[in-house]
Amino acid sequence: LWNTSATAPSITVNTIGWYFVDITTPCGTLRDSAYVDVVMPLPAINLGADTLYCAGQLMLNPGNFPNAKYKWSTNDTSKTISVSQTGTYYVEISNSCNIVTDTINVVVTGPPKMVLGNNVKFCGGSTLNLNAQNPGCTYSWNNGDTTQTLSVTAAGKYWVTVSNACGTLTDTIEVIVEIPLNS
Numbered sequence: 605l606w607n608t609s610a611t612a613p614s615i616t617v618n619t620i621g622w623y624f625v626d627i628t629t630p631c632g633t634l635r636d637s638a639y640v641d642v643v644m645p646l647p648a649i650n651l652g653a654d655t656l657y658c659a660g661q662l663m664l665n666p667g668n669f670p671n672a673k674y675k676w677s678t679n680d681t682s683k684t685i686s687v688s689q690t691g692t693y694y695v696e697i698s699n700s701c702n703i704v705t706d707t708i709n710v711v712v713t714g715p716p717k718m719v720l721g722n723n724v725k726f727c728g729g730s731t732l733n734l735n736a737q738n739p740g741c742t743y744s745w746n747n748g749d750t751t752q753t754l755s756v757t758a759a760g761k762y763w764v765t766v767s768n769a770c771g772t773l774t775d776t777i778e779v780i781v782e783i784p785l786n787s
Contacts, residue, residue: 715771
């Protein structure tokens with residue numbers, strides 16, 4: 605006899621809660637019970653777009669899924685993790701229905717750094733490539749170019765303004781053209 609008044613050997617339930625059955629034989633009555641909980645399939649998760657950030661701690665949060673198990677690439681099993689280093693991070697969340705995963709690439713950067721130097725000499729008649737480096741930044745050269753590198757063929761002062769979420773700087777270099785020696 606089930607607590608639902610059913611008398612069959614098994615029952616189908618669709619409501620969360622405790623269920624018990626009394627099994628009666630000539631030797632006595634035995635009671636067994638079980639708690640039934642509904643587990644829904646996990647939805648797709650999203651740690652967000654790959655990201656650059658300046659410094660400190662970045663919280664990665666795929667969402668809160670009760671009764672699910674979390675496993676991060678860091679071997680952490682908490683619902684969220686805090687990261688402070690450049691790297692690729694992933695999380696696997698599982699329950700009795702399914703497993704979902706997501707990955708995010710995190711680049712920890714500071715403000716842009718000066719890299720051009722004070723001056724550079726190169727041989728006339730050739731091309732010199734100036735590289736502002738600082739990947740992930742935006743660039744604005746004094747000639748209006750917005751690329752990371754600038755090809756120059758003439759002497760003069762060149763400068764670039766480099767910006768990211770952490771700051772902005774302007775770096776200047778003087779290009780000196782040397783005349784080839786005649787042999």
